[in-house]
Amino acid sequence: MAKILQFLFFVLASLSFCVTSNQVAEPYVVYMGSTLQGGDHETLQTTHLQMLSSVIPSGEEERVSLMQSYHYAFKGFSARLTETEAALLSGYDEVVSVFPDQMLQLHTTRSWDFLDVESDIGSHRLRHKASNDVIIGIIDSGIWPESPSFNDARMGHIPSRWKGTCMEGFDFKKSNCNSIDRTFRSTIILGNGNMLKGCAINFSNLSRSESYPLVFGRDVASESTPVLEARKPTAVILPSEDVKEFKPAPAVAEFSSRGPGELTEGILKPDLMAPGVNILVAAIPDASIVPQGKKPSNFIVMSGTSMACPHVVGASAFVKSAHPWWSLSMIRSALMTTATTTNNLGEPLTSNSGATASFHEMGAGEISPLRALSPGLVFETTVQDYLYFLCHYGYKNQVIRSISGTNFTCRYSSPDLISSINYPSISIAKLERKHTTRAIRRTLTNVGPPNSTYNVTVDAPNGIKVNVWPDRLAFTKRLMKATYQIIFDAGSASKGYGYGSITWSDGAHTVRTVFAVNVV
Numbered sequence: 001m002a003k004i005l006q007f008l009f010f011v012l013a014s015l016s017f018c019v020t021s022n023q024v025a026e027p028y029v030v031y032m033g034s035t036l037q038g039g040d041h042e043t044l045q046t047t048h049l050q051m052l053s054s055v056i057p058s059g060e061e062e063r064v065s066l067m068q069s070y071h072y073a074f075k076g077f078s079a080r081l082t083e084t085e086a087a088l089l090s091g092y093d094e095v096v097s098v099f100p101d102q103m104l105q106l107h108t109t110r111s112w113d114f115l116d117v118e119s120d121i122g123s124h125r126l127r128h129k130a131s132n133d134v135i136i137g138i139i140d141s142g143i144w145p146e147s148p149s150f151n152d153a154r155m156g157h158i159p160s161r162w163k164g165t166c167m168e169g170f171d172f173k174k175s176n177c178n179s180i181d182r183t184f185r186s187t188i189i190l191g192n193g194n195m196l197k198g199c200a201i202n203f204s205n206l207s208r209s210e211s212y213p214l215v216f217g218r219d220v221a222s223e224s225t226p227v228l229e230a231r232k233p234t235a236v237i238l239p240s241e242d243v244k245e246f247k248p249a250p251a252v253a254e255f256s257s258r259g260p261g262e263l264t265e266g267i268l269k270p271d272l273m274a275p276g277v278n279i280l281v282a283a284i285p286d287a288s289i290v291p292q293g294k295k296p297s298n299f300i301v302m303s304g305t306s307m308a309c310p311h312v313v314g315a316s317a318f319v320k321s322a323h324p325w326w327s328l329s330m331i332r333s334a335l336m337t338t339a340t341t342t343n344n345l346g347e348p349l350t351s352n353s354g355a356t357a358s359f360h361e362m363g364a365g366e367i368s369p370l371r372a373l374s375p376g377l378v379f380e381t382t383v384q385d386y387l388y389f390l391c392h393y394g395y396k397n398q399v400i401r402s403i404s405g406t407n408f409t410c411r412y413s414s415p416d417l418i419s420s421i422n423y424p425s426i427s428i429a430k431l432e433r434k435h436t437t438r439a440i441r442r443t444l445t446n447v448g449p450p451n452s453t454y455n456v457t458v459d460a461p462n463g464i465k466v467n468v469w470p471d472r473l474a475f476t477k478r479l480m481k482a483t484y485q486i487i488f489d490a491g492s493a494s495k496g497y498g499y500g501s502i503t504w505s506d507g508a509h510t511v512r513t514v515f516a517v518n519v520v
Contacts, residue, residue: 025080027101032075033402045069048077055085110182111275134317149282179275181249191234248343254352259360265429266418270363276308315369329381334372336424339365376448376509385421426515433490446475454504463493
């Protein structure tokens with residue numbers, strides 16, 4: 001009997017441990033939708049604390065504490081919660097969603113020169129339009145006050161509309177605050193004089209006159225590394241060279257995020273491509289990754305989509321400085337409709353495989369910031385467009401109203417609705433071949449000369465008929481809008497995605513909309 005009681009005690013203790021271990025309090029964000037103008041911040045914080053205390057068990061009152069109370073960009077708070085407490089809060093009517101507050105790891109010099117050259121526009125013609133009165137919010141693990149990349153010499157005063165604060169942190173005091181066409185080539189010279197060239201960064205000081213025995217890589221980790229004796233092969237690795245104006249460039253990197261999109265194929269993925277390979281970036285010096293006695297560098301070379309994103313942000317800020325009143329959707333439109341789809345050889349952009357890149361690989365093309373300063377026409381994507389997008393995916397009216405802070409009501413849901421969002425690109429997830437056409441509407445806003453007329457040209461894939469009506473848009477003033485319709489007919493097209501473009505031009509501006517159509 002005693003053994004049975006001991007066993008039951010052990011089982012209960014184990015179950016208790018399992019339950020406890022699964023109920024460890026972790027950081028969560030409680031998202032409550034958009035904030036209302038003129039709201040009382042103290043009242044909101046009190047409400048957040050009341051909600052938090054309602055789900056935390058009695059006896060643990062010390063955990064009724066907010067990590068953050070959000071009331072500027074959106075409404076909500078963050079706190080340490082167990083899974084059970086997070087689930088309880090997610091059932092509250094005023095709560096849109098509750099999700100873990102995860103710690104994310106964020107993954108130049110030549111790239112801006114390259115984008116300038118690729119634009120094929122003299123910088124002096126358009127750059128004078130841009131100023132410097134732009135605020136960019138960025139979180140980056142590479143920022144540290146002593147880095148020369150963040151030196152504010154020759155920068156203007158902080159804009160008066162800046163509402164943020166400078167927060168101190170460890171080793172960071174308030175007094176501290178204020179793909180391109182390049183490759184790194186390294187050459188291996190074999191003992192017989194043959195040379196092998198590849199991409200690598202090697203800081204050796206070896207010369208052609210030196211050579212060393214070659215071994216198999218798999219043998220390097222063994223206790224005794226056998227040297228190939230038959231012909232006594234030798235080689236030497238020369239220091240890397242910084243090769244500019246490398247051709248062809250740009251090209252879609254292997255790691256680049258490609259479409260179609262998982263959430264919806266009714267919006268083209270990706271939007272754009274930007275420099276993201278071998279980017280020289282600021283980094284906190286780390287002595288543990290350099291040989292003993294060597295000084296760590298303030299910079300490292302990185303590749304990834306997290307390298308391309310800052311380029312797009314910088315380009316957006318550049319356009320915003322020239323057009324302060326433009327909305328974010330207008331800036332995105334300008335970047336997409338003026339993007340380039342050819343490389344520095346004048347040939348179509350390619351992927352890492354060498355094949356011509358599709359719009360599911362490069363989006364509208366690579367950003368051309370200078371061209372984006374004067375796009376002629378732009379697509380304005382409205383808040384209502386995005387709310388209808390949420391309707392299509394089954395979000396309830398109450399949730400959408402919490403997010404938007406409006407009395408918006410979903411009228412109907414249709415895949416056609418998603419494709420007809422006033423976006424700078426077009427994607428049709430399904431187009432049947434038999435007796436089926438799809439009509440898509442788009443509206444353009446004139447941000448160019450007051451009196452201008454645009455004519456359309458269509459580049460359609462084999463078997464797909466694309467008709468645009470009207471085929472001419474006349475504008476008599478700035479900010480005037482014009483709507484047109486595109487009819488897609490699969491006709492005799494083969495199954496699968498076909499790619500093309502619709503281009504409006506007044507002789508001085510070229511406004512290109514790329515499209516992807518999936519024939520089923």
